[in-house]
Amino acid sequence: MHRLTPFAMPVVLPWTILGLYLAVAILAPYIAPADPLAATGAPLSPLFGSSGILGTDGFGRDVASRLIWGLRPMLAVSFGAVFLATLAGGAYGLVAGGIGGRTDWLMMSVVDVMMSIPLILAAILVMAALGGSVINLIISVGISQIPVFARLARALASVEARKEYVLAARAVGLSRFHVLVREILPNIVRPLLVQAGSVVATAGLTAAALSYLGLGVRPPAPDIGYMVKEGQELIFIAPGQTLLPGLVLGVFALTAALCGETIGQERRR
Amino acid sequence: MTALLDVRALSVSFGPGGARRTIVDRIDFSIGRGEIVALVGESGSGKSATALALSRLNEGPRCGYSGEIRLSGRNILALDHPDLRRLRGRAIATIFQDPLSALNPSETIAQQIAEGMRAHGMAGPDADDRITRLLGEVGIHDPDRVTRAYPHQISGGQRQRVMIALALACDPELLIADEPTTALDVTVQTQVLATLYRAVQKRGMSVLIITHDMGVVAGMADRVMVMYGGRIVESAPVETLFALPRHPYTRALLDCARHVRDASGHYATIPGTAETAFALRATQGCAFAPRCRRARPACFTHQPELAECSDTGRVACHFPLVGSKIDG
Amino acid sequence: MTSGLLRRVATLPFMLLAVASLIFAIMHALPGSMIESLSAQFVSDAQRVRLMAGLGLDQPLWRQYLVYLNSLAHFDFGISAQTGKSVATMIGETLPVTMEMAGASFVVMTVCGLGAALIAVHAADGPADVAIRLLSIILSTLPWFWLGLVLIMIFSLWLGWLPSFGRLPPSIDYRPVTNFVMIDAVILGRPDLIGPWISHLVLPSLTVGLTSSGVVMRLVRSEILATMKKEFVLTARMKGIGANRIFLRHILRNAAVGIMTVLGAQFGAMLGGSVVAEVVFGYPGIGRMLVRAIESRDYLTVQGAGIAIAALYILVNFMTDLACLYANPRLRDGVWS
Ligand SMILES: Nc1ncnc2c1ncn2[C@@H]1O[C@H](COP(=O)(O)OP(=O)(O)O)[C@@H](O)[C@H]1O
Numbered sequence: 043m044h045r046l047t048p049f050a051m052p053v054v055l056p057w058t059i060l061g062l063y064l065a066v067a068i069l070a071p072y073i074a075p076a077d078p079l080a081a082t083g084a085p086l087s088p089l090f091g092s093s094g095i096l097g098t099d100g101f102g103r104d105v106a107s108r109l110i111w112g113l114r115p116m117l118a119v120s121f122g123a124v125f126l127a128t129l130a131g132g133a134y135g136l137v138a139g140g141i142g143g144r145t146d147w148l149m150m151s152v153v154d155v156m157m158s159i160p161l162i163l164a165a166i167l168v169m170a171a172l173g174g175s176v177i178n179l180i181i182s183v184g185i186s187q188i189p190v191f192a193r194l195a196r197a198l199a200s201v202e203a204r205k206e207y208v209l210a211a212r213a214v215g216l217s218r219f220h221v222l223v224r225e226i227l228p229n230i231v232r233p234l235l236v237q238a239g240s241v242v243a244t245a246g247l248t249a250a251a252l253s254y255l256g257l258g259v260r261p262p263a264p265d266i267g268y269m270v271k272e273g274q275e276l277i278f279i280a281p282g283q284t285l286l287p288g289l290v291l292g293v294f295a296l297t298a299a300l301c302g303e304t305i306g307q308e309r310r311r
Numbered sequence: 312m313t314a315l316l317d318v319r320a321l322s323v324s325f326g327p328g329g330a331r332r333t334i335v336d337r338i339d340f341s342i343g344r345g346e347i348v349a350l351v352g353e354s355g356s357g358k359s360a361t362a363l364a365l366s367r368l369n370e371g372p373r374c375g376y377s378g379e380i381r382l383s384g385r386n387i388l389a390l391d392h393p394d395l396r397r398l399r400g401r402a403i404a405t406i407f408q409d410p411l412s413a414l415n416p417s418e419t420i421a422q423q424i425a426e427g428m429r430a431h432g433m434a435g436p437d438a439d440d441r442i443t444r445l446l447g448e449v450g451i452h453d454p455d456r457v458t459r460a461y462p463h464q465i466s467g468g469q470r471q472r473v474m475i476a477l478a479l480a481c482d483p484e485l486l487i488a489d490e491p492t493t494a495l496d497v498t499v500q501t502q503v504l505a506t507l508y509r510a511v512q513k514r515g516m517s518v519l520i521i522t523h524d525m526g527v528v529a530g531m532a533d534r535v536m537v538m539y540g541g542r543i544v545e546s547a548p549v550e551t552l553f554a555l556p557r558h559p560y561t562r563a564l565l566d567c568a569r570h571v572r573d574a575s576g577h578y579a580t581i582p583g584t585a586e587t588a589f590a591l592r593a594t595q596g597c598a599f600a601p602r603c604r605r606a607r608p609a610c611f612t613h614q615p616e617l618a619e620c621s622d623t624g625r626v627a628c629h630f631p632l633v634g635s636k637i638d639g
Numbered sequence: 640m641t642s643g644l645l646r647r648v649a650t651l652p653f654m655l656l657a658v659a660s661l662i663f664a665i666m667h668a669l670p671g672s673m674i675e676s677l678s679a680q681f682v683s684d685a686q687r688v689r690l691m692a693g694l695g696l697d698q699p700l701w702r703q704y705l706v707y708l709n710s711l712a713h714f715d716f717g718i719s720a721q722t723g724k725s726v727a728t729m730i731g732e733t734l735p736v737t738m739e740m741a742g743a744s745f746v747v748m749t750v751c752g753l754g755a756a757l758i759a760v761h762a763a764d765g766p767a768d769v770a771i772r773l774l775s776i777i778l779s780t781l782p783w784f785w786l787g788l789v790l791i792m793i794f795s796l797w798l799g800w801l802p803s804f805g806r807l808p809p810s811i812d813y814r815p816v817t818n819f820v821m822i823d824a825v826i827l828g829r830p831d832l833i834g835p836w837i838s839h840l841v842l843p844s845l846t847v848g849l850t851s852s853g854v855v856m857r858l859v860r861s862e863i864l865a866t867m868k869k870e871f872v873l874t875a876r877m878k879g880i881g882a883n884r885i886f887l888r889h890i891l892r893n894a895a896v897g898i899m900t901v902l903g904a905q906f907g908a909m910l911g912g913s914v915v916a917e918v919v920f921g922y923p924g925i926g927r928m929l930v931r932a933i934e935s936r937d938y939l940t941v942q943g944a945g946i947a948i949a950a951l952y953i954l955v956n957f958m959t960d961l962a963c964l965y966a967n968p969r970l971r972d973g974v975w976s
C-alpha cells in the first residue's frame with residue numbers, strides 16, 4: 043500500500059523495463075527493421091543514417107536488428123539457467139537436508155567441492171567441453187549456479203525437517219518422499235524464489251562474458267556479448283559498436299537485479 | 312535524607328518522527344541511598360525502557376526522553392556526552408538479562424572488566440589483582456582461569472557472575488539489574504541472586520532490580536514499584552505491598568504468584584493481555600481498566616495520578632482496594 | 640586453538656584432490672567432450688588414433704584418472720600441443736601475472752568496498768547511505784568486461800593517460816626471474832620496471848576491483864549494522880567507553896570475521912572476473928592462456944590452467960579461514976554458533 047508513495051517509482055520502473063525487454067525479444071521478428079544476418083548497407087554506417095537508426099556494424103548488418111534479436115539468447119540463458127539451477131539445486135538440497143545424516147554430509151561435501159571453483163571458471167570449462175550453443179550456455183551457467191541453490195535449500199530443509207509437523211508426519215508413517223515433497227517443499231519454495239530473483243542478473247552477465255570470450259552463441263548468430271567483442275576490434279573507429287550492446291546488457295542486468303530486490307522485500311514484510 | 316536518584320515526569324518514546332509511541336509515560340520515583348527497589352510488571356510494560364533510560368542507553372534518533380532524571384542533584388538528561396560517559400559505569404552500572412549476548416565474544420573476561428576500569432582511570436598497577444579478587448567475591452571459584460577465558464568458555468551462571476563483577480568494577484552508586492537471572496537455570500538463579508545481594512549490601516549500594524519473581528522481591532527489596540502500560544501504578548514498602556496491595560493490578564499479580572484459586576477452584580489469572588494497555592492510554596482512561604473487574608465508567612475517561620494513599624505508599628487508582636479482599 | 644585449525648588444515652588436501660577430480664570429470668566425462676572437439680580438427684583416422692594414444696586417451700577411463708593423479712602429484716601437467724612447452728612451465732609464467740592482477744584488484748575492491756560501507760554505516764538511512772546502496776547495485780550489475788572497454792576508451796584513447804594493452808611495454812627489456820615484477824625489480828635492481836608495470840595494472844584492476852566492490856559494500860554494511868545491534872555494544876556503552884573505541888574494538892572487531900568471509904568469497908568472483916579481464920586488456924595471465932588454449936583445442940593446457948586457477952582459489956579460501964580462526968576465539972574452539 044505504501045508502495046504508491048515515493049517508493050512507487052523504483053518498484054514499477056524496473057518491472058516495466060524488464061517487461062519491455064521480454065516483449066521486444068518475443069516480438070523480434072515483427073519489430074526488427076531488417077534481417078540481422080544480412081548486410082543491408084555499407085559497413086559502419088552512422089547512427090540515425092539512411093541504413094537503420096543505429097547504423098550498421100563492420101559487416102554492414104543492421105545494428106538495431108542485431109540488438110533486438112540478440113535479446114533472445116540473452117534472456118533465454120538468463121532465465122533458463124536460473125530455472126535449471128533452482129530446480130536442480132533446490133531438489134538436491136531438499137533431499138540432502140530432508141534426509142540428513144551421512145547422506146546429507148556426503149551430498150553437501152560434493153557441493154563444497156563445486157563451490158571451490160570460481161563460478162565463471164566452472165562455466166568456462168563446461169562450455170569448452172560442450173561447445174557453443176544457447177542450450178549449452180543454459181546448462182553451463184545453470185550448473186555453475188547449482189551449488190548456491192543446493193546450499194540454500196539444504197539449510198532451509200534441514201531446519202524444517204526438525205520441526206514438529208514433519209516429525210508428526212513421519213510418526214504417522216508417511217513415506218519419506220511424501221514428507222519431502224508435500225510437507226517440507228512448500229515451506230522452502232519462497233526463499234528459493236527470492237534467491238532465483240537475485241541471480242538472474244549474474245547469470246546474464248556470466249553468459250555474456252562466455253559469449254564475449256567466444257565460447258557462447260556461435261557467430262554469425264546475433265548475441266549481445268559477442269557484439270561487445272566484435273565492437274572491441276573497432277574501438278578506434280566506431281566506439282558505438284561496443285557501447286551500445288554493453289548498455290543493452292548493463293541495463294538488463296541492473297533491471298533484473300532491482301526486480302529481484304523487490305521480490306525479496308515483499309517476503310520480508 | 313535526600314534521595315540518590317530522583318526521577319520526575321520521565322517519558323520515553325520510540326519510533327520515527329510521526330509514528331512516535333510513548334512507552335514510558337511521565338513516571339515519578341526516587342531511590343534512596345542504600346535502598347533496594349524492585350520494579351515489577353508484565354513484559355512489555357516498559358521496565359527495560361525505564362532502566363536503560365536512567366543512563367540514556369536507549370537514546371538515539373529513534374528514541375527520545377522528556378522529564379528529569381536527577382542523580383545526586385545533577386540532571387542526567389541535560390549532561391553533555393563526555394560527562395555522560397564519565398557517569399556510565401562509574402555512577403550508574405547496569406546488569407543485563409542475557410549474559411552471553413551482553414559480553415563481547417572476542418575478548419577475554421579480564422580485558423572486558425579492565426576496559427571499564429581504564430575508561431574511568433581506575434585501572435592502576437594492581438588492576439589484575441583487583442579483577443581476580445572481584446571475581447572471587449562474586450562466587451567464581453577459579454578466577455585465574457576465568458580471567459583468561461572467553462565468554463563461551465565459561466558456564467551461564469559464571470557469565471552472569473562476571474557481568475555482576477563488571478558492573479561492580481568501578482563502585483557505582485546505583486546498580487540497575489534488569490531481570491538478572493531470567494536467562495539462567497533455575498538451580499543457579501538463587502545462588503547468583505544471593506551473590507548479588509551480598510555484594511551490594513557490603514557496599515551499601517542503591518539498586519533498582521527488575522524481576523518477575525515475587526520471591527526475589529520479598530527476599531531482597533526494600534520497596535516495590537509496580538509498572539503497567541508504561542506507568543507506575545503502585546509504589547510501597549515490600550511488607551505493606553504484600554500485606555495490603557492497593558491497586559487491583561498489584562493484587563492480581565500477587566494472586567498469580569501465590570497460586571490463589573478462586574471460588575470455582577481455578578488458579579487466578581489476569582484476564583486479557585497487556586496489548587490493550589498502550590492502545591487505551593490514548594483515550595485518557597486508566598490503562599488497566601479494560602482488564603479490571605472493579606472498573607467503573609470514570610476509569611475509562613480519567614487517568615488516575617499516582618497519589619499518596621498512606622504515609623509510605625502511593626497508588627494510581629480511582630477506587631483503590633481498602634481491605635485485603637477483592638470485592639466484585 | 641588447535642582443534643579448529645587442525646580440522647581446517649586436514650581438509651586442504653582432500654579439497655585439492657576433489658577439485659582436481661571434478662576438473663578431470665568435466666574434461667573427460669561430459670558428452671561431446673574436449674576430446675571429440677579436439678579430434679574434429681584432424682582429418683585422418685590414423686592421425687587421430689596416434690594423437691589420442693599420445694595423450695593416453697585410448698586407455699580406459701579409470702587408468703587415465705590414475706595416470707592423471709600421478710602426474711599431478713609430480714606437478715606434471717603434460718606438454719602443450721600449441722606451444723610445445725611444458726604446461727607446468729606455462730603456468731609458472733602466467734600464474735604470477737594473474738596473482739599480481741588479482742592482488743591489485745583485491746586492493747581496489749577492499750578499499751572501495753570497505754570505504755563505502757563505512758560511509759554508509761555512519762550515514763545510516765541518510766542520502767549518502769541510499770546513494771551507496773544504489774551505487775553498489777549498479778557496480779555489481781555492470782558488465783565488467785564492457786566496463787574495461789569503456790575505461791580504455793576514456794583513459795587510453797581519449798585522454799591518453801594510461802596504456803590499454805599488455806603488462807609491460809614491448810620496448811622494455813624484461814627477463815623474468817620469479818615472474819613477479821615487483822620482486823624481480825628488487826632482485827635485478829630494475830626500479831624502471833615498476834612505473835610502467837603499475838600504469839599497465841591500473842585499468843584492469845580498476846575494472847575488476849570496482850565491479851566486485853559492489854557486493855562488498857552491501858554485505859559489509861549490513862554486517863556492521865547487525866553487529867551494532869548486538870547487546871555487548873550496549874554493555875560497552877554502559878561501561879562508559881567512548882564512541883570511537885566502541886566502533887573499533889567492539890563493533891569492527893566482531894564484524895571482522897563476517898567481513899573477511901565476504902572478502903574471501905568475493906575473491907572467487909574477482910578471480911573469475913580477472914580471467915575475462917585479461918582477455919580484454921591482453922594481459923598475459925593464466926586466464927588469457929586458458930581462453931587461447933580453448934580456442935586452439937589445447938586440451939592439456941586447458942586442464943592445467945583450470946587446476947591452477949582452482950588451486951589458487953582454494954588456497955585463498957584456506958587463508959581466509961585461517962584469518963577467521965585467528966580473529967574469532969569461538970571458531971578456534973570449534974564452536975560455530
Ligand atoms: N528500541 C525500541 N524501539 C521500539 N520500541 C521499543 C524499543 N524498546 C522497547 N520498545 C517497546 O517498548 C515496550 C516496552 O518494552 P520493554 O521496556 O522492553 O518492556 P519490559 O522490559 O517491561 O518487558 C514494548 O512494547 C516494546 O515494543
Ligand SMILES: [Mg+2]
Pocket residue numbers: 358359360489
Ligand atoms: Mg525487559
